[in-house]
Structures are given as structure tokens and as C-alpha cells.
Amino acid sequence: MLTLMNNVDIIGRVIIRHLEIFMSLALLKDEGSASFTVKSHDSNNRLQVITLHEDSLRAFQDATQAWDVQAIEYKPFLRFAVAAALDQVCAGLLGPCLNDIIKNREQGAFLLDYQGIPSGDKADFNVMLSTAISHLIGVPNFDSMHGKFYARFTVRNVDNSDSYLRQAHRRMELHNDGTYVDERTDFVLMMKMKEKNMEGGNSLMLHVDDWQDRDTFYDHPLGKKDIQWGSPPSKQVAGKVFHPVFFEEDENGKPNMLFIDQFAEPQNMQQGLYLHKMGESLEQEQNCLSVAVPEGAMLVMHNHRWLHGRDKFIAHDGLERELLRQRGHFS
Ligand SMILES: [Fe+2]
Structure with missing residues (x-):
């Protein structure tokens, strides 16, 4: 009964918040000010x-x-000035809107795109825009693979790296980021900088509450027991970390996740088979979304309530895709 009342209360607050945003946007449109629109994705x-x-x-x-x-x-403080500038041109409505979406368990993810063509260098603009968005939500963590608060990397037809990150012809399985680091990774931002000769390669997403087998693994004796996690040399992160897959519950007692198949280091048969079955279940889940991200758009999600991955590409000699990534914690 209490859960039902909580849910009604949450839904009510979400509806009111959306009405407020809608009314504000309508007002902005009337006044001819800078604006943005929000709607649900066609597929989910x-x-x-x-x-x-x-x-x-x-x-x-x-x-x-x-x-x-x-x-x-x-200058790290300039990144906040960039974020404030974007919020200001959206009449102070964008920041609250992004935070409402990302922290609302029922949503927790957005695909952000822009209309028009930026003047000047497009890649530089994309770095500025993604920085504004990440700093309206929180603070990006230092990306040790790239030595900055963001990473830009390219996927080509051939790759000899030591993880699936840049390997085009493989499906990158559903996972959470930040499994092998000590700092919190509350959100993940992935932006499509450019792409050529691409066919396939959609982003894959699965909300933790839409995973039909979840409770089989959540209620399992190993669900809240520490697992060892490490990473290959390219990640530039030494040492091991220990945490359960279901490492915490949210304010309503629902599980948050921290799982990746490649970097779990099970120490016995029981752990190995538990994780193996989990990976199989996730890959067979029918509720997984396949989302096309256009050039210049970014996908931003709550990292512990959504798993993400990438579908494989069709082979092509001229295949090239450049991505920008930021991962961080809520402020
Ligand atoms: Fe990832």
C-alpha cells in the first residue's frame, strides 16, 4: 500500500514537473526566446x-x-561557466529538466540533439556542448585512458586493442561503466562526433527494471556478495576493486547495478557460473532497446539504472566512427 502511494506520489510529481516545463516552454515560444523541446523516444x-x-x-x-x-x-571552473551559459540561454529550464529526467528512476536517460549547424569547428562545438550537459548534471571523472575529463576515440574496420571498446564487428555486451574504479560513476554521456560508411552499430540499452530475470539474480545468495573487478592494461587503472553486482538500493529499495562481463574476475566456480548465467540472460533479454544516435547527438543515462552496449557493424574498409565519452558523478 505504501509502495503504491509512493508510486502515485512520484507519478504525480513527474506529471506536475512536466506540466511546468511544458508551460514554461510554451511561454518561451511566445516570447521568441531560446528554447528546447522534450518528448518520449518513439521506441520507449x-x-x-x-x-x-x-x-x-x-x-x-x-x-x-x-x-x-x-x-x-x-580550467575546470570554466566548464561550469559553459554549463551555466547553456542553462541561461534556455531560461534556466534546461538544467532542472535534465536532472529531473536523469534522477527519475522511471526514465533515467535522454537523447539530446540540436537543430542547425554550429559555426566554427564542429568537433570543438561538440566538446563544449557535451561539457555543458555533463556539468548541468554533475562532475565528470578523470578519464585515465585519455588523460582528460573527456575521451575522444575512433572505431575503425580493424583494431587490435585489448577490449571490445573499439572492435567494430562484435556486439559489445550490456554493461555498466565504472566497475573497476573506486570513484562513483553515476552517469555516462556518449556523443557521436562523426561517422562514415556505417551500417548497424546502434546503441543498446536495457533499464534494470525491464530485465525480466533480474530478481532471479538479485535474490541469489551471490547478488550482494563482493566480486573482484580488474581491467586490461589499456585502461591505465592498476589494482583491483571489490563490490557486489547489486551494490546498492535506491531510496525506494530498488536495486542499482554495477556489472560488466569483461572485467569481472571470479575467484571460484560458484561466482564464475553466477556471472556467466547473468551475462547470458542479459544478452537474451527482449526488452533491450536499439537506439540510433545521429551525428552530433548524445545519449546520457543513469549508469546504475541502465545497462548499455553497442550492436555490431557491417564490415566496410572505409568504416570510421568517432565518439566522445564523459563519465561522472552527480554533484
Ligand atoms: Fe561502456
Whole structure:
């Protein structure tokens, strides 16, 4: 009964919040100010699609023209100024909207795109925009693979790295990020910088509450027992960390997850088979979403309530895809 009342209360607050945002946006439109729109993704009600209108893009570029990518790499506080500038051109509505979505368990993810073509270097603009979005939600963690608060990497037809991250012809299995580091990884941001000769390669997403076998693994005796996690040399993270797959519950007692197949290091047969069956179940889950991310768009999700992966590509000699990634904790 209490759970039902809680759910009604949460749904009520979400509806009111959406009405507030809708009314504010309608007002903005009337006044001709910079704006954005929010709607559910065609394939799933949890995933929200946010579109920044061209006037927002222009106003954001005007407001940040004094700063370049090097400046925000060198001065961490400038990244917050960039975020504040974007929120300001959206009348202070974008930051609250993003936080409502990402922290609402029923949603927890958005696909953000923009209208219009940015002036100047498009890649630099994408770094600025992704930095604004990440700093409206929280603070990016240092990316030790790339030595910055963000990473840019390219997927090509042939790759000889030591994980599936850049291997095109494989499906990258569903996982959470940050399993082998000590710091919290509350959110993941993945932006499509550019792509050529791509066929396939959609982002894969599964909400923890939509995984039909979840409770079989959550209620298992190993569900809350520590597992050892490590990483290959390319990740530049030494040492091991220990935590359960279901490492915490949210404020309503629902499980948050921290799982990845490649970096779990089971120490006995029982752990090995538990994790193996978990991986098999996740890969067979029918509720997994396949989401196309256009160039310039970014997918941002709550890292402990959504698992993510990537579908395989069709082989092509000229295949090339550049991605930008930021992972961080809520502030
Ligand atoms: Fe990942």
C-alpha cells in the first residue's frame, strides 16, 4: 500500500514537473526566446528526446565565444561557466529538466540533439556542448585512458586493442561503466562526433527494471556478495576493486547495478557460473532497446539504472566512427 502511494506520489510529481516545463516552454515560444523541446523516444517511454532549437545553439555559441576547448581543458571552473551559459540561454529550464529526467528512476536517460549547424569547428562545438550537459548534471571523472575529463576515440574496420571498446564487428555486451574504479560513476554521456560508411552499430540499452530475470539474480545468495573487478592494461587503472553486482538500493529499495562481463574476475566456480548465467540472460533479454544516435547527438543515462552496449557493424574498409565519452558523478 505504501509502495503504491509512493508510486502515485512520484507519478504525480513527474506529471506536475512536466506540466511546468511544458508551460514554461510554451511561454518561451511566445516570447521568441531560446528554447528546447522534450518528448518520449518513439521506441520507449523511459528514454526522453531533447532537442535544442537553433536559437539556443546560436545563443550558446555567442555566450561562450570567448572560451575555446583548450581553456576548458585547462580550467575546470570554466566548464561550469559553459554549463551555466547553456542553462541561461534556455531560461534556466534546461538544467532542472535534465536532472529531473536523469534522477527519475522511471526514465533515467535522454537523447539530446540540436537543430542547425554550429559555426566554427564542429568537433570543438561538440566538446563544449557535451561539457555543458555533463556539468548541468554533475562532475565528470578523470578519464585515465585519455588523460582528460573527456575521451575522444575512433572505431575503425580493424583494431587490435585489448577490449571490445573499439572492435567494430562484435556486439559489445550490456554493461555498466565504472566497475573497476573506486570513484562513483553515476552517469555516462556518449556523443557521436562523426561517422562514415556505417551500417548497424546502434546503441543498446536495457533499464534494470525491464530485465525480466533480474530478481532471479538479485535474490541469489551471490547478488550482494563482493566480486573482484580488474581491467586490461589499456585502461591505465592498476589494482583491483571489490563490490557486489547489486551494490546498492535506491531510496525506494530498488536495486542499482554495477556489472560488466569483461572485467569481472571470479575467484571460484560458484561466482564464475553466477556471472556467466547473468551475462547470458542479459544478452537474451527482449526488452533491450536499439537506439540510433545521429551525428552530433548524445545519449546520457543513469549508469546504475541502465545497462548499455553497442550492436555490431557491417564490415566496410572505409568504416570510421568517432565518439566522445564523459563519465561522472552527480554533484
Ligand atoms: Fe561502456
